[in-house]
Amino acid sequence: MVFSFDETKSDLVDDLLYGEYNYYTINSSEGSFLAVVSPYPDELDKVKVMLVEAGLSFVGYRETKQEDWFKNIITEPFEMIEGVWIDPLDHKINEEDGKIVLKIPQGLAFGTGLHQTTKMSAMYLRKYLRPGMDALDLGCGSGILGILAKNLGANRVVAVDNDPLAVEVARENALRNNVNIEVKWSDLFSNVDGKFDIIVSNIIAEILVEMLKSARNYLKDDGLLILSGIIIQKADLFNDYNVIEKMVMDEWNALVIRI
Incomplete structure (x- = not known):
């Protein structure tokens, strides 16, 4: 249409x-x-x-x-953030000098690496995730952030979405990138077990606010939340939370929150 x-x-x-x-x-x-x-x-x-x-x-x-459907967006590899490249097709890219290459085709699930909210989430993941940490990608879409977390050295990575199509796509992308992450259906935390050092969630602001009501139960001590998908007009919904860092890109906000 x-x-x-x-x-x-x-x-x-x-x-x-x-x-x-x-x-x-x-x-x-x-x-x-x-x-x-x-x-x-x-x-x-x-x-x-x-x-x-x-x-x-x-x-x-x-x-x-x-x-x-998405052939008009992009087919050539591009640098999503510094040092992290997205390969929509099966190109041969030299991964020297610590370059991370994620094979993420342009497809039906959100998370191709083109959107500002994905880029900001990726930047914060790279900044705060340390090797050996456990990470949850809540509302994973294509699985791009969970796959990136694994490439950054995360231990356990769980990626969940309430859209069965997204779950299928994320599983395919995990296989395509040869990473061992757990991908499954879940409506927010309904099918999530355990606690995590980092929860990253790139969804709309109102759902993030709902998610925050239960997030403490799924975070380890000193765990962090990386939240994106927050349009500027909705940023005040998070004024009562302990925001330790904020990033703005065009009309979008990304937050790092400690609760």
């Missing part, structure tokens, strides 16, 4: 769709377009109404193969 797209509406689109629907933008000689993809027609109809009410112009529906 395609809409004509004005870059001034980027913040609005992210606020409406981020964390809930798969979408991307396309720039061509004919203009800029927003594509929303889903195998469920009823879901697309719901999004169409929402975006038209928000002022976007509907262009039309387009049926396409699953493997083509």
Whole structure:
């Protein structure tokens, strides 16, 4: 499903769709377009109404193969953060000088390494995770952050999501990257056992607030929370927490919290 797209509406689109629907933008000689993809027609109809009410112009529906949905984003390797590269396809990349290469195809689950919230989460993981720590990726999407945690030397890594498709994709990506992480379905902490040194969660602000109510039960002493996916307008939802570090990238916030 395609809409004509004005870059001034980027913040609005992210606020409406981020964390809930798969979408991307396309720039061509004919203009800029927003594509929303889903195998469920009823879901697309719901999004169409929402975006038209928000002022976007509907262009039309387009049926396409699953493997083509994200081909317009990127196919070549790129540096997500300093020293961490994402390889969407199977390129041969020299991993010298401590370079970390994650094989993450552009796909249906959120977490391709392109979004600011993923980048900030990755930066904080690299800063705070020490070899031997246990890490939980809550709302793992593609599994990119859990896979990165393992590459950074984490001991036990658990990656969970309440979307069965994301769980399937994350398992495939773990195999693709030859890392031993535990990937499973869980609605927040409903299917999580044990305690962790770091919990990283890149989901929308309201769900993060709900998650924080139980997070203490799953953190070790002196454990940390790395939270991202927080649009600037929702940052005040976290004012009552012990935020030890904050990062802003465009309209997004990432926080490091100790509870």
